[in-house]
Amino acid sequence: MTVLPPFFRRHALVTLLNLFGLAVGIAGFLVVSLYVAGELMVDRGFTGADRLYRVASTLSLGGNTVVLGASTPLLAEPLAQDFPEVEAVTRASEEDIDLREGDRTLTVPLLWADANLLQVLDYPLARGDATTALSRPDGLVVTPELARTLFGDADPMGRAVSVAGGQILTITGVLKPLAETHLKFTGIAADSGRGEKNWAHMVGEQWSHVGETAVYARLRPGASASAVEARLADFVRRRAVLTQLPEDVRAGFLTLRLDPVPAIHLHVKTFNQRKMGGDVGTLGILSVAALLILGVAIANYTNLATAQAINRAREVGIRKLAGARRWQLVALFTGESVGLAMAATLAALAMVEVSLPAFQALVDRSFGIAPLLHGGLLAVVLGTPLAVGGLGGLYPALVLSGYRPAEVLKGSVAPAAGRLRGVLVVAQFAISIALIIATATVLRQVDHARTAKLGFLPENLYMVSELPGDVHRAATMKAELAKLPGILGATFSGLAPGSIDQSMSLMTVPADAHGATPGQTYIAEFSADPDFIATYGLELKAGAALPPGWRPPAEGGRRYVWLTEAGARRLGYGHPADAVGDRYTDEENRTVEVAGILGDVRFRTARDADEALMFGIGATGGTLTVRLAAGDPRPALAAVNALVDTLYPEVRRAPRGFADEKLESQYRTEERQAKVFALFSALAIVLANLGLFGLTALAAARRTKEIGLRRVVGARVLDIAWLLAWQFARPVLIANAIAWPLAWWGLHRWLAQFAVRVDQGPGTFLAAGAIALAVALATITLHVVRVTQTPPAGALRYE
Known part of the structure; x- marks a missing residue:
């Protein structure tokens, strides 16, 4: 007893391609549905969850706002x-x-x-x-x-x-x-x-x-x-x-x-939250990508189903002559389609079980398969075969069942649904091209954000944070570090790469400042010791690293500060160098003098513009930063950590790590988005070309006799290749015209969140279109080569 009807057994390759493509699309959709359902259910299990609120704070000072949980x-x-x-x-x-x-x-x-x-x-x-x-x-x-x-x-x-x-x-x-x-x-x-x-x-x-x-x-x-x-x-x-x-x-x-x-x-995203929440952007991207993949799979399935159905026109004519009624033919075709969709859904569930751990690692979340067995997702699983099978089988069933038997048996019926198949092929490749463009652009942006000018040298910087501001222990730490091999420099500061700390100071600018705006102004101020510039490799634009004879400020004494160029502009200077030597009054009525101007630094993410910063030159700070020599860092790291544990035994859990790793961690969300795009764009390309492979096979089979005649009269393989290639390459070219503006618009909105961002040049769009076209032409070429290898005599006897 055979499971597949005779027609599907005769076209086993196309049938398997159809089943596989649909199963992959459904599996991708279900995996993402599980993830989305899990994220949406977080903290909804409490009694009266719709009446539960966290009373949280927002602090505003000097135009700066800190949102707290x-x-x-x-x-x-x-x-x-x-x-x-x-x-x-x-x-x-x-x-x-x-x-x-x-x-x-x-x-x-x-x-x-x-x-x-x-x-x-x-x-x-x-x-x-x-x-x-x-x-x-x-x-x-x-x-x-x-x-x-x-x-x-x-x-x-x-x-x-x-x-x-x-x-x-x-x-x-x-x-x-x-x-x-x-x-x-x-x-x-x-x-x-x-x-x-x-x-x-x-x-x-x-x-x-x-x-x-x-x-x-x-x-x-x-x-x-x-x-x-x-x-x-x-x-x-x-x-x-x-x-x-x-x-x-x-x-x-x-x-x-x-x-x-x-x-x-x-x-809700808040300052210094201890547990990272979910990301709505990633959730939305995953949802859209999953729907697109499901759409590609359904389009692929419908496309192949309609193309296969045309080859059954003679079967329909014979069945009608034998007395079959139209509703029986509709039920036959639709039932076969639903049966194939059901088999694909079962295969998809197996794929979900196998792929779930890898997908959990990709999105950095844990969730199980249980929601598929109840609620809305169970309805999706049960309804998918009916919906997809109906889409794939009902249209060709209605068209074919309406043919007159005499016309069918005489071979005068023209293939139907050609326009529909053309639209679906265009849609499949438009989605594929848009996803390729999105993947490439997100990867370029992440790489650009990492390598764009930071204003300091992040390599080989090791940081230990959340240390107490003890002047004596800080001095001892720096003296001991200076004795260690492999240590090029060390500094204590209140701000470090990847930090989200905020600290605002009120400065009163006098009327005789050189171009600054007189009056009271808030500016972000952080502590930094004298070795801050050398250790971080900062650029001193004007003034001096330290005033002559500098000493740590005594209680109530004069303070010296460095301003970044953005900080000087914040105080009203048109030319930042003019700020050197100017004196202000802080909120404790102490005199503050500008010792030097630093180039702008970006310790936070590329989403933020250059920050207006003031560094108060002192003797300590909450973060120890050590610059290590090139080579194996392990001996020096062990020595640094041992010193920290000895001098600061109360903070053995102090966060530690390299500056470049801390900066990279800020882009994990974007990296996950890029990986998601890459995964789904690869699936879209595979599914689209599976469909193209099947369509080309069916088209080549229908035109076997024509191809044989062309070869008999002298047509070359290249001529026959062009005949089929242009038929299927044209929809891919049209898909580019649709995908490019849509991808540009979506990515333009996404890139707007970054102060430092890549340009959307034509290269990425042209490359994506070229990749899709090249893969499509390679798929078509496989069939052309196979068909042209058939002896013309065999081709002429095909029907």
């Missing part, structure tokens, strides 16, 4: 008092801590939380009671993974662990395996377990001291979030403690907003 923990109580719409308020503060159990020490991300956190953000518990687990002052709830790491298979409930500060915590609950969430933690501990660092000891502090505490509010059913948000400005004006700020900046300094908790993962 945190707020002062002090606003929680007055928020609950002033807003009757608020049903519950809770707080959580993220911190990496050292947990000790026995003789083992583990560094883990922990949430310090209010006792009611698990009633507001109700992460499900496998063990323990959510209403009481954090009500104990020493309560600790852990994930199953942390419980196994600490205690193996033993029961963790009631077991004690200690933290670095000496506090003892007792495990009062074990969470169920966590779904994806915007918070990063392996345990949740009662805030009172922090001792003197807990929120109860912060009464009276400034609201500008935001820290890392997130405040969550659940509104009552029916309450309007927009009505609450509209009253937050008045709430800040009445309640906020901002007495340390000058009166003229208090009004606009702090703004509160409501971030819907289910939207945080995808839609």
